[in-house]
Amino acid sequence: MRSVLPIVTVLAVILALWYAAVVWMNAQWVYDQAARAKVEVTFGQMVGETMNLERPVLPAPHQVFGELGRSVFGMAVTSKRSLVYHAWVTISATLLGFAIGTVFGILLAVGIIHNRAMDLSVMPWAIASQTVPILAIAPMIIVVLSSVGVTGLLPKAVISAFLSFFPVLVGMVKGFRSPEQMQLDQLATWNASAAQVFWKLRLPASMPYLFTSLKVGIAASLVGAIVGEMPTGAVAGLGARLLSGSYYGQTVQIWAALFAAAAVAAVLVMVVGGLERATLRRMGMAA
Amino acid sequence: MWVLAALVVWLGAWALNVWLSHSALVTSRVGRLVVPAIFGVTVLLVWEFVVLGLKVPGVILPPPSAIWTRIISSLDLLARDFNQTFVKGALTGYAIGCGAAFLTAIAIDRSEFLQHGLLPIGNFVAALPIVGIAPILVMWFGFDWQSKAAVVVVMVFFPVLVNTVAGLAASERMQRDLMATWGASYWQSLVKLRLPAAMPFIFNGLKIATTLAMIGAIVAEFFGSPIVGMGFRISTEVGKLGLDMVWAEIAVAALAGSAFYGVVAMIERGVTFWHPSQRVK
Numbered sequence: 001m002r003s004v005l006p007i008v009t010v011l012a013v014i015l016a017l018w019y020a021a022v023v024w025m026n027a028q029w030v031y032d033q034a035a036r037a038k039v040e041v042t043f044g045q046m047v048g049e050t051m052n053l054e055r056p057v058l059p060a061p062h063q064v065f066g067e068l069g070r071s072v073f074g075m076a077v078t079s080k081r082s083l084v085y086h087a088w089v090t091i092s093a094t095l096l097g098f099a100i101g102t103v104f105g106i107l108l109a110v111g112i113i114h115n116r117a118m119d120l121s122v123m124p125w126a127i128a129s130q131t132v133p134i135l136a137i138a139p140m141i142i143v144v145l146s147s148v149g150v151t152g153l154l155p156k157a158v159i160s161a162f163l164s165f166f167p168v169l170v171g172m173v174k175g176f177r178s179p180e181q182m183q184l185d186q187l188a189t190w191n192a193s194a195a196q197v198f199w200k201l202r203l204p205a206s207m208p209y210l211f212t213s214l215k216v217g218i219a220a221s222l223v224g225a226i227v228g229e230m231p232t233g234a235v236a237g238l239g240a241r242l243l244s245g246s247y248y249g250q251t252v253q254i255w256a257a258l259f260a261a262a263a264v265a266a267v268l269v270m271v272v273g274g275l276e277r278a279t280l281r282r283m284g285m286a287a
Numbered sequence: 288m289w290v291l292a293a294l295v296v297w298l299g300a301w302a303l304n305v306w307l308s309h310s311a312l313v314t315s316r317v318g319r320l321v322v323p324a325i326f327g328v329t330v331l332l333v334w335e336f337v338v339l340g341l342k343v344p345g346v347i348l349p350p351p352s353a354i355w356t357r358i359i360s361s362l363d364l365l366a367r368d369f370n371q372t373f374v375k376g377a378l379t380g381y382a383i384g385c386g387a388a389f390l391t392a393i394a395i396d397r398s399e400f401l402q403h404g405l406l407p408i409g410n411f412v413a414a415l416p417i418v419g420i421a422p423i424l425v426m427w428f429g430f431d432w433q434s435k436a437a438v439v440v441v442m443v444f445f446p447v448l449v450n451t452v453a454g455l456a457a458s459e460r461m462q463r464d465l466m467a468t469w470g471a472s473y474w475q476s477l478v479k480l481r482l483p484a485a486m487p488f489i490f491n492g493l494k495i496a497t498t499l500a501m502i503g504a505i506v507a508e509f510f511g512s513p514i515v516g517m518g519f520r521i522s523t524e525v526g527k528l529g530l531d532m533v534w535a536e537i538a539v540a541a542l543a544g545s546a547f548y549g550v551v552a553m554i555e556r557g558v559t560f561w562h563p564s565q566r567v568k
Contacts, residue, residue: 006404007403007404007408008404009400010401010408011408057427117301117309117322120304120319121304121308121322121325121326122323122326124323125327130498133498133501133502133540133541133544134502135502135506136501136502136505136506136517136518136536136537136540137521137537139521139522140521140533140537143525143528144347144348147528148347226416227418227506238419242419243422246425246426246510251426254423258419258420261415261416262416265415265416
């Protein structure tokens with residue numbers, strides 16, 4: 001816990017810088033308004049004004065957290081203005097896509113370690129595909145899928161699955177190959193079949209790799225779901241909040257959605273981390 | 288008929304690959320390139336045949352041949368989009384972001400306090416959906432490439448920062464003590480020991496950042512851009528159902544992304560030639 005004080009200090013510095021930036025970035029607007037109304041504002045008045053503008057260039061932290069509190073706790077969760085509603089839309093797409101991507105990644109990894117031809121032909125492409133900006137094709141996937149009649153949760157989930165698939169695949173191939181030659185030889189001397197080697201040695205040995213890649217994968221899934229919500233015309237979800245906020249200049253709304261997305265990401269990664277600790281402890285692998 | 292052809296091509300190529308991967312050829316360099324190449328060509332052929340055979344309309348999935356003709360016929364348009372998004376947006380942002388992250392890492396390296404404070408936050412921010420700040424930065428920096436570069440700067444900053452700080456701690460105690468016994472100053476030991484030792488980590492961050500830079504520059508254009516750019520072209524052509532153009536842009540993006548990654552990996556090989564992962568097997 002010796003790192004609490006430094007973290008708090010750094011956060012305080014960030015907050016102070018943020019307030020300073022609020023005054024600096026919004027000052028022009030306040031002075032312009034005052035000049036138009038032909039009144040003189042003192043420096044103190046100007047600072048006070050910049051903190052509470054309706055559409056600031058940079059909203060002050062208390063405005064963002066106020067909006068966050070209002071839209072999370074102040075409304076019924078079914079309301080279209082409630083961030084809980086939008087966050088849930090995004091989370092459900094994220095989780096569905098994450099599940100699809102993880103299952104496919106693990107299955108393909110199993111295929112790759114057992115089939116040499118698959119290893120040689122698929123693996124280079126899987127690695128190469130990581131250098132491709134997959135998010136760029138998100139709008140196309142949405143439009144194409146909706147034109148063949150698939151709408152709602154699934155198109156977003158497909159993008160999420162795409163993004164979480166590769167970290168899981170690469171991590172699991174590494175994990176399934178992590179047992180040492182000596183251990184594999186030992187099982188061979190016991191006359192273990194390929195299936196037995198897989199279930200009793202490879203799968204347990206791959207667990208640390210699995211959770212490491214799951215953490216990367218779920219963060220990527222969330223990014224995919226958010227970006228996937230943008231081209232659908234801003235119907236529902238955190239991405240839609242970002243887009244509609246940017247259309248109508250509602251900066252406070254954008255920042256609130258951004259913080260909500262950050263909180264969701266943190267919670268998802270923490271849940272996976274908790275699962276990891278529980279699993280590894282049960283298996284006697286906890287550090 | 289075409290579907291049948293697709294099936295035949297698939298099975299034939301697969302049998303060829305299975306045979307190749309069990310033959311002696313696969314241990315050579317050529318074999319290692321041929322097998323994935325056959326797989327890639329097979330996927331393209333199957334795609335072409337299935338689209339022809341099932342008469343999939345071009346607005347859903349254009350065949351590779353149509354995409355290729357589109358690429359050839361609109362090379363100058365693609366080049367302009369590439370220049371706007373990649374050269375101006377992504378590369379500028381990449382250079383500024385990685386440079387800033389590197390300098391910040393060296394600055395906080397001297398202070399234990401700052402490391403304890405910044406690193407958990409840096410790790411946290413690196414997992415956040417940072418593309419979300421794109422609309423805000425587009426508002427601040429305008430529609431042109433400056434706002435895209437700004438998004439890229441923020442996106443690449445934290446991965447590079449976290450990796451560089453981890454790398455600066457990578458040299459061993461004994462090595463640092465040796466530098467101390469030689470009376471090396473802080474800067475001497477930084478330049479001669481700790482930075483070289485940090486290079487594998489730094490390049491790891493730089494390689495992750497190449498992909499992020501491409502994504503940042505393209506996604507930021509969805510929020511507003513001048514009438515040129517890869518992200519702009521993708522979003523407008525999707526609206527017009529001109530999917531062959533969209534695929535053409537994606538092909539360019541994939542090529543640029545891979546080349547970018549490849550160049551950084553090549554520089555890495557030159558700089559960290561001493562590292563075990565770079566030794567010729």
